Amino acid sequence: MVAALKRPGLGRAALGGLLGFGFGYGLVVVLRLISGLPATQTAQTGYPQLIVGMITAAFGFLIGLGAFDYWFRWAAGAPTYPAELEHKAHGAHSWRDYFKFNTDHKVIGIQYICTTFVFFFIGGAMAMIMRTELAQPGTQIVEPGTFNSLFSAHAAIMIFVFVIPVFAGIANYVLPLMIGAPDMAFPRLNALSFWMLPIAGLLFVGSFLAPGGGFDAGWTGYAPLSTGAPLGQSFFNLGVQFAGASSVATALNFLVTIITMRAPGMNFWRLPLLVWANLSTSLLVVAATPFIAGVQFMVLFDRLLHTNFFQELNGGDVLSYQHIFWFYSHPAVYIMMLPGFGIVSEVISTHARKPIFGYRLMALALIGIIVLSYTVWAHHMFVSGMFAWLRIPMMITTLLIAVPTGIKIFSWLATLFGSKLHLRSTAMLFALGFIVTFTIGGISGVMLGMVPIDIHVSDTYFIVAHIHFVLFGGSVFTIFAGIYHWFPKMTGRMYDERLGRVHFWLTLVGMLGTFVPMHWIGMEGMPRRVADYSAQFGDWNLLISCFSFLLGAAQLIFLYNMIVSWKWGPLAGDNPWRARTIEWLVSSPPPIFNFDQIPRVVGGPYEYGVPGARHAILGPAEAEVGAAEPAVAGSAGTGPT
Amino acid sequence: MTRATLARLFAAIVVLTVVIAVPMTQIHWDGTQASSQADQIDTLLNVMIVLSSFVFAVVLVMLGYCIWKYRAKPGDESDGEPIHGNTKLEVAWTVIPTVIVLFGAIYSWIVLGDIETKAADALPVNVTAQQYKWTFNYPLPNGQSVSSNKLVVPSGRQLDLHLTSLDVIHSFWVPEWRIKRDLVPAGEGGNDIDNTVRVTPDRLGTYNVVCTELCGFGHATMRALVQVVPSDQFASWLAKQPRVKPQAGTATGSSTGSPSEYSNGSPTGGP
Amino acid sequence: MEAHAATVEHAHGPPEAHQSSRIDRQTLGILLFIVSEVMLFGAFFASYFFLRVVANVGPWPPEGFDLPTAVAGVNTAILISSSFTVHYALVSIQRGNRRGLIAGLGATWLLGFTFLFIQFNEYVHIGFSARNGAFGTIFYGLTGLHGAHVTVGLILLAMANIRAWRGHFTSEPKKHLGVEVPGIYWHFVDVMWIIVFTTVYIL
């Protein structure tokens, strides 16, 4: 027992968390007593002893887990060795290894994906409660205050601990393989990034236990509503810090990995588009996420230390919150979309058996999107009373984002043109479905970008419709495509395509039925973020709720398919889709160090149909460049022997 | 691809555009139009619906065509044609959307200018929001004012609404007028929150002011009545209301130590 | 970061990654981290702009707020000189001069600590707190954020100091990254202070 608590692991982590909490709590109490204040502060927004306690608890948890063991040894000058060689901390030898501080990018990828999907179902369950409440006008099952907490937590969970990190998880698994690297550049930082995520998620979910209820100022947390809200709001402020630190660290890791660890021959114009997508996303994350960290700190200071960042009566500026928040959160919507664009490019090219049309323009379009995305934040503030002159320039840049995005859509369509299209994979269904639903969401975005239209529909269900068309029809569809596409690689087993197809069609129908009518009721006058609404919208809302239950039920099919197939699915072989990128050249699941020898890259990633073309060569036996062998047909795979 | 297929695809796109756009523009999605601004905004919306239908039809038709035409036969494991790109096409689908969105931007700019021009005889009304109620205050020429918790306005005359909040951010919206603007709590130190919004109601009837910015647990029910009446009826309504002696703006303002800016914003001159 | 390769020959380790860029991982990593740090300061500078230019049009600092610019100026000089000492430490180890390394790192740490101490002292005697109006808030916001970064820099430098004493660094190119990387961070902290100082005390 004692020995177990000394070894790094969840047990020691729990102990560390408790000790950390005690330390932080005690520290605040002692400091307050020294300065002659009452020991604890329990004013509505205050509770510094709890806030500091939660921060130190999180660090105690991480220390207990073993996240800093290496660095402590290193800092003290004790002998250290890379984690890859510390066999216990690298690679999974049993399922227990997934619950440890592990530095293998493949293990971390799976940890990410499973954790984030747990949060997806929690956030989805909250949506189901909301839809039940909204099925009829009037108050049914939750109080208005609780309803506010529900959609705030729903959105915070979906955005910060589902969509953003699940992309990091998928890329964690496949990206190093794709560029021919044995691991990420900083494996320990990678593991630390992952373990900050459950902390953020627990803070979001745990806020419901706080006195005064969960945070209820929306996922946007506008001041001064948030600076005056009860304790739960601080959980949001802190959760965002941990999720944000996690994604900055991961982005930094991706950038360094992509820049310094590409296999020989892998120049930038041979990178698979998924790598390009993560490259540009990571640039966005590194340079935008600190803004939300900064603004949530300011809110926290206003709440705890009574500073005046947003207190208008003492010289603060209320609207500055929105400017700083959206300067991050608009780029954030592309952080939630660009990795998906990368996934769709991989899936479409593979299942259409064709090179990506206009590969270079596809990569440049990504860069165009990230550059433009820094210049449009105020389109969320057209009716906020901000500087009136800023609206026109922001409108123009906003509308221009449709151009690089359109380039991507049209290039995918052109890739399908003249192809050998296979619809047998659920991944391809989701990728094609994505093109339709994301285009709808993008077009409604363009309408929102036009100031006179936005004046009418801002803060109505039209926005809710836009959000879910781009986030569900966009991001989540690509996430499903990615999960189905790489499931055989990650688990070595095949999922049930029949269930996959059922999942796709029910999801598509459910999502259209749920979110299309929201445009209409929004334009007709139903505001968002309301627990109760006027009776004229009753019928539409009932219909929406019914479809949303269908949508929810469809996700249970997915869950069943994944769990059962992981355990009992038929063996998949190394390369069931006959894809060309490097991750398909190794075994499924890949060996613990990815390669025996770093592969050599000799051509583009999508040279389908080009006689004799190859992307990469594994192992010394195949040394001659461009060996005359034709592309291997059949699903035999070309893994290393 | 032969010229005939191209023509057929184009025809399909046009047909689909019409099929989507015609019913969509026939329905008044935005509901009743009750201000002179509403018509322009709805026209803009309809133009965008047509253009968007075209864009969407292009995507849908091309996707459908590819799935129908290029679907691999069972057992066919060969690869597609290795086409890597086509500069002319790529230029086309960069330029055409650019033209469309720039057209949209300029058109919106013009509409925005139109709906925000100030009329000479605008009627000033001070709108004050607080959790969870609305107060409307009509300044009168003699320095007195009238306060009301419903917004009664004459038809056909522009309103100059000055918006203030006493606590958190709220938002003023009358769906039938299509006009919305946040009410932001502001300090004294000189700030440039744009707190004036204009609208010209032109249809008699009773509507709702809807709060559209999340402001707490009462947000969903923060409503007020709007009555648009003929101008003589408005005059007699106003005459019947009790007068408030000191300017209501300063009265409410001092209790929370806030906006002197509020009284600056409301011209005491009146009509 | 230095693998003690000799101890692990037996293991079936990963293949050595191909180095596809001239810059090494650690240096690129710290540079990217600095980019995100700059943006964090950017958020607070944005707030500064809104508070000073948009929300408060009167005199700045408002009446009643006096800043000890002279003391802070001296303090600035102290911090800037530590940039030179840390550079000296790096040059020393590159030439194989371990004593110079230890002296340079030690001096840097002491200078940094002095800076923090003086700043803390300034807070105690300055006569207003973060609760006093927009000026107090953003003054403490910016200088406090910077102070937090100095603290982090000092922790990194403390590690470098320990390892220098233990003789972990040599003049070979990759064998003194542990000095180089904290050094880059320390330069960033200094440059940032010049910007913060100019904005808060002088402009």
Ligand code: HEA
């Ligand atoms: C994945 C997330 C994601 C993505 C990708 C987008 C993409 C876009 N969004 Fe969206 N947006 C959100 C997530 C996202 N958004 C969220 C969460 C909110 C609400 C936040 C809140 O308040 O809670 C929001 C809110 C929001 C607003 C504010 C509304 C308001 O509150 O009043 C606006 C306004 O301009 C806007 C615009 C756009 C535009 C122009 C795009 C463009 O990038 C879309 C570009 C794509 C296309 C246009 C389709 C494909 C292109 C073609 C086929 C080419 C041809 C097209 C034309 C010529 C039109 N979005």
Ligand code: HEA
């Ligand atoms: C990636 C982001 C994401 C995702 C995936 C979703 C998914 C869903 N969202 Fe969410 N949503 C947002 C992001 C997202 N949302 C954001 C940013 C807001 C704005 C918040 C704000 O205003 O601050 C919002 C707000 C929002 C609202 C508006 C609240 C309001 O303004 O009053 C509604 C209302 O219907 C809603 C519904 C749904 C539904 C039905 C789903 C479904 O797609 C969910 C489907 C998944 C499941 C259902 C889970 C799986 C199944 C189970 C857990 C088992 C239980 C099943 C049954 C009982 C059938 N969302």
Ligand code: CUA
């Ligand atoms: Cu007031 Cu919502």
Ligand SMILES: [Cu+2]
């Ligand atoms: Cu945006």
